[in-house]
Amino acid sequence: xxxxxxxxxxxxxxxxxxxxxxxxxxxxxxxxxxxxxxxxxxxxxxxxxxxxxxxxxxxxxxxxxxxxxxxxxxxxxxxxxxxxxxxxxxxxxxxxxxxxxxxxxxxxxxxxxxxxxxxxxxxxxxxxxxxxxxxxxxxxxxxxxxxxxxxxxxxxxxxxxxxxxxxxxxxxxxxxxxxxxxxxxxxxxxxxxxxxxxxxxxxxxxxxxxxxxxxxxxxxxxxxxxxxxxxxxxxxxxxxxxxxxxxxxxxxxxxxxxxxxxxxxxxxxxxxxxxxxxxxxxxxxxxxxxxxxxxxxxxxxxxxxxxxxx
Amino acid sequence: xxxxxxxxxxxxxxxxxxxxxxxxxxxxxxxxxxxxxxxxxxxxxxxxxxxxxxxxxxxxxxxxxxxxxxxxxxxxxxxxxxxxxxxxxxxxxxxxxxxxxxxxxxxxxxxxxxxxxxxxxxxxxxxxxxxxxxxxxxxxxxxxxxxxxxxxxxxxxxxxxxxxxxxxxxxxxxxxxxxxxxxxxxxxxxxxxxxxxxxxxxxxxxxxxxxxxxxxxxxxxxxxxxxxxxxxxxxxxxxxxxxxxxxxxxxxxxxxxxxxxxxxxxxxxxxxxxxxxxxxxxxxxxxxxxxxxxxxxxxxxxxxxxxxxxxxxxxxxxxxxxxxxxxxxxxxxxxxxxxxxxx
Amino acid sequence: xxxxxxxxxxxxxxxxxxxxxxxxxxxxxxxxxxxxxxxxxxxxxxxxxxxxxxxxxxxxxxxxxxxxxxxxxxxxxxxxxxxxxxxxxxxxxxxxxxxxxxxxxxxxxxxxxxxxxxxxxxxxxxxxxxxxxxxxxxxxxxxxxxxxxxxxxxxxxxxxxxxxxxxxxxxxxxxxxxxxxxxxxxxxxxxxxxxxxxxxxxxxxxxxxxxxxxxxxxxxxxxxxxxxxxxxxxxxxxxxxxxxxxxxxxxxxxxxxxxxxxxxxxxxxxxxxxxxx
Numbered sequence: 001x002x003x004x005x006x007x008x009x010x011x012x013x014x015x016x017x018x019x020x021x022x023x024x025x026x027x028x029x030x031x032x033x034x035x036x037x038x039x040x041x042x043x044x045x046x047x048x049x050x051x052x053x054x055x056x057x058x059x060x061x062x063x064x065x066x067x068x069x070x071x072x073x074x075x076x077x078x079x080x081x082x083x084x085x086x087x088x089x090x091x092x093x094x095x096x097x098x099x100x101x102x103x104x105x106x107x108x109x110x111x112x113x114x115x116x117x118x119x120x121x122x123x124x125x126x127x128x129x130x131x132x133x134x135x136x137x138x139x140x141x142x143x144x145x146x147x148x149x150x151x152x153x154x155x156x157x158x159x160x161x162x163x164x165x166x167x168x169x170x171x172x173x174x175x176x177x178x179x180x181x182x183x184x185x186x187x188x189x190x191x192x193x194x195x196x197x198x199x200x201x202x203x204x205x206x207x208x209x210x211x212x213x214x215x216x217x218x219x220x221x222x223x224x225x226x227x228x229x230x231x232x233x234x235x236x237x238x239x240x241x242x243x244x245x246x247x248x249x250x251x252x253x254x255x256x257x258x259x260x261x262x263x264x265x266x267x268x269x270x271x272x273x274x275x276x277x278x279x280x281x282x283x284x285x286x287x288x289x290x291x292x293x294x295x296x297x298x299x300x301x302x303x304x305x306x307x308x309x310x
Numbered sequence: 311x312x313x314x315x316x317x318x319x320x321x322x323x324x325x326x327x328x329x330x331x332x333x334x335x336x337x338x339x340x341x342x343x344x345x346x347x348x349x350x351x352x353x354x355x356x357x358x359x360x361x362x363x364x365x366x367x368x369x370x371x372x373x374x375x376x377x378x379x380x381x382x383x384x385x386x387x388x389x390x391x392x393x394x395x396x397x398x399x400x401x402x403x404x405x406x407x408x409x410x411x412x413x414x415x416x417x418x419x420x421x422x423x424x425x426x427x428x429x430x431x432x433x434x435x436x437x438x439x440x441x442x443x444x445x446x447x448x449x450x451x452x453x454x455x456x457x458x459x460x461x462x463x464x465x466x467x468x469x470x471x472x473x474x475x476x477x478x479x480x481x482x483x484x485x486x487x488x489x490x491x492x493x494x495x496x497x498x499x500x501x502x503x504x505x506x507x508x509x510x511x512x513x514x515x516x517x518x519x520x521x522x523x524x525x526x527x528x529x530x531x532x533x534x535x536x537x538x539x540x541x542x543x544x545x546x547x548x549x550x551x552x553x554x555x556x557x558x559x560x561x562x563x564x565x566x567x568x569x570x571x572x573x574x575x576x577x578x579x580x581x582x583x584x585x586x587x588x589x590x591x592x593x594x595x596x597x598x599x600x601x602x603x604x605x606x607x608x609x610x611x612x613x614x615x616x617x618x619x620x621x622x623x624x625x626x627x628x629x630x631x632x633x634x635x636x637x638x639x640x641x642x643x644x645x646x647x648x649x650x651x652x653x
Numbered sequence: 654x655x656x657x658x659x660x661x662x663x664x665x666x667x668x669x670x671x672x673x674x675x676x677x678x679x680x681x682x683x684x685x686x687x688x689x690x691x692x693x694x695x696x697x698x699x700x701x702x703x704x705x706x707x708x709x710x711x712x713x714x715x716x717x718x719x720x721x722x723x724x725x726x727x728x729x730x731x732x733x734x735x736x737x738x739x740x741x742x743x744x745x746x747x748x749x750x751x752x753x754x755x756x757x758x759x760x761x762x763x764x765x766x767x768x769x770x771x772x773x774x775x776x777x778x779x780x781x782x783x784x785x786x787x788x789x790x791x792x793x794x795x796x797x798x799x800x801x802x803x804x805x806x807x808x809x810x811x812x813x814x815x816x817x818x819x820x821x822x823x824x825x826x827x828x829x830x831x832x833x834x835x836x837x838x839x840x841x842x843x844x845x846x847x848x849x850x851x852x853x854x855x856x857x858x859x860x861x862x863x864x865x866x867x868x869x870x871x872x873x874x875x876x877x878x879x880x881x882x883x884x885x886x887x888x889x890x891x892x893x894x895x896x897x898x899x900x901x902x903x904x905x906x907x908x909x910x911x912x913x914x915x916x917x918x919x920x921x922x923x924x925x926x927x928x929x930x
Contacts, residue, residue, distance in 0.1 A: 522796065542760050
């Protein structure tokens with residue numbers, strides 16, 4: 001009967017839209033996670049296995065901010081999130097800066113050593129979190145105006161906090177792109193990563209640029225971690241969950257390309273949500289990993305790497 | 311003291327044999343000896359890592375895959391023997407009706423032994439050759455190995471009924487009727503393990519002294535040049551990776567015997583990366599160093615986890631950083647410098 | 654640009670005295686290619702649209718010593734890269750004694766008899782001079798062969814012989830990282846000699862050498878040219894004049910001129926491109 005099939009169509013359409021939105025939401029989450037890593041790995045060739053723990057740093061900062069607001073500024077709870085994100089960025093940015101200057105820069109040109117050293121750092125950070133915050137999970141209170149969902153039609157419910165994340169990711173990605181491609185500093189940064197000797201010869205302080213790039217990557221991780229408190233709780237092991245996913249996204253997309261990272265996050269997110277619909281969560285994960293490994297086999301430099309003269 | 315490198319190495323091997331065959335069994339009681347046995351299992355892997363990473367530059371962060379394979383192979387045999395004629399207990403708890411087909415062969419000791427030594431060979435070789443042919447960089451290889459070990463862990467845990475899931479396989483009692491839980495049994499296993507380990511270290515040393523050993527170094531430092539001398543470097547790398555895989559598998563089997571249990575965590579990234587550090591601490595260019603490193607780090611882990619559990623991760627993390635930053639060639643290098651061994 | 658010069662040198666070659674490696678029987682396949690050891694047709698390689706080598710045709714005869722010159726960016730190194738298998742051409746063919754090289758991988762090409770010396774000395778710095786030479790022995794290319802390899806008297810003699818040719822006889826036990834720049838270049842040439850390559854590709858063999866070393870290298874190349882084919886890339890025109898019979902000039906990936914040193918130097922096209930020398 002016409003009415004029933006229209007109803008069915010609307011419901012199916014609704015499901016489709018929500019599926020797409022799930023994919024979109026996951027895409028933005030992966031992108032946000034991978035962005036900081038792409039900057040550091042892609043621009044500088046530094047493998048930071050502690051990237052997940054820096055995200056956790058952002059998350060814990062947010063938790064602390066929320067607790068502070070709860071206790072001292074309960075009236076301003078509605079806006080604590082913005083303060084928290086900003087604070088998370090600042091804390092992780094500073095940490096990244098110091099880390100690069102004091103630690104990372106000794107391992108340039110030794111990528112495998114950087115991998116191991118930063119893995120060691122991640123262990124130390126994890127234990128620090130455990131000792132300071134305890135081994136159990138902590139979560140932040142829900143921001144009132146972000147709970148609930150937007151329901152444009154009866155069958156479509158899009159959670160508000162996820163919409164917020166999508167919007168924020170778009171803003172952040174645009175911001176990063178603008179910084180790198182439209183500012184003087186961005187130009188200098190790209191010059192240094194492409195030709196260090198020349199850049200130094202024309203008077204660019206390559207050390208500072210290095211530190212700032214790394215700090216930027218860490219800051220982005222901080223924002224990601226902060227934002228994730230809205231969709232999950234935080235414990236000392238949270239960083240480990242994120243790190244391999246982030247690497248896979250970056251490596252899959254092609255290390256030297258922001259566009260590659262974006263495209264890769266998109267593809268992986270879509271694959272994951274579709275597969276999860278068809279099989280169990282863990283099997284979906286296995287399938288994705290195998291797929292990525294296979295693609296990497298045929299295009300070892302990622303999907304979007306350009307062929308460079310040796 | 312001024313010793314030549316070759317003499318130094320002979321001393322080291324002799325010292326190790328003395329330590330493992332003489333000193334430790336005499337000085338330690340059964341509990342401690344068992345612990346030593348556990349860590350010696352890791353040292354098999356460490357030797358493989360010295361060969362593949364130290365000498366050939368191949369960093370694999372997925373040795374847990376092969377270690378786990380050997381461990382689970384041995385565990386399956388032991389479990390079947392312990393549960394016979396019924397199904398293993400965890401299968402019963404998961405309402406598994408029949409022994410999965412891939413368990414069947416492991417009721418035979420011969421098949422189990424053969425699979426521990428032989429199965430890793432084609433798997434490791436084909437995987438490594440296919441990848442190295444493509445000139446994938448070291449970093450990508452490391453990341454792929456992490457991803458694969460993660461994948462396997464997920465698979466393993468997911469199939470709870472057939473693999474024991476997150477709890478792993480445990481509760482062994484005998485090996486071919488021979489009691490392996492009592493002190494005498496454990497001591498016998500210790501001797502077998504040490505025997506195998508010393509054989510492995512000797513073979514590794516011989517390999518490294520041959521022309522092939524120089525080739526490994528050449529491939530590590532200047533792979534392009536080696537190819538332009540007419541060598542198929544992918545074959546060389548795949549070969550040494552396979553050797554290290556077999557060593558890991560044997561280590562895993564020994565671990566199952568010594569520890570009395572195997573769990574998916576042995577396969578995963580955390581263990582795999584820790585194994586690299588064992589080798590790095592001892593000295594990534596020293597076979598004997600790797601064994602000693604495994605023992606040292608292992609003991610520290612036991613001690614700290616028991617008395618100051620909070621500090622273990624700090625210590626491990628610091629160890630990673632220290633080894634990479636200050637002592638890239640590990641304690642063995644320190645020794646060499648102290649004894650002023652001529653390079 | 655005819656082949657008269659080439660055929661003459663080929664005729665002379667067959668009466669040549671004993672060369673460094675065991676003297677080469679004339680390869681049956683080379684007669685298929687009219688005495689040419691290397692034949693390049695319409696060779697093109699493009700990197701993201703930029704054509705480093707563009708429709709190049711050229712050939713090298715057996716036992717010829719050819720020098721390739723050209724301004725920077727002319728495609729000389731890329732040409733060598735493609736011959737030895739480091740880079741895959743986009744189109745065209747490179748035939749070595751009848752076998753198409755563009756389909757083979759780099760180590761296979763080496764085993765066929767093509768050796769390459771790189772622009773910056775590419776030797777095993779951690780190994781001694783003798784070990785560097787030893788690694789280049791062609792019979793030991795397999796894994797098992799390497800494991801069970803024994804340094805026999807023959808091997809030792811061969812190494813000593815080559816070491817003498819490359820003027821490093823007294824440096825056999827020195828770590829090659831400690832050699833001077835010029836000596837490293839000679840070592841690399843020595844490695845090619847050990848490999849017994851029939852076609853040797855030398856990329857700027859005298860770059861960074863003193864005038865004395867350049868002279869000695871010129872002598873070295875003339876000695877080893879007996880019984881082997883050489884393709885040399887160089888910029889130093891004095892050096893080129895002292896060793897070359899035939900010169901090929903490349904420009905922007907294409908063949909600009911070919912002939913004797915004089916012919917090429919007086920070619921107006923070359924003068925225009927090179928401006929001087």
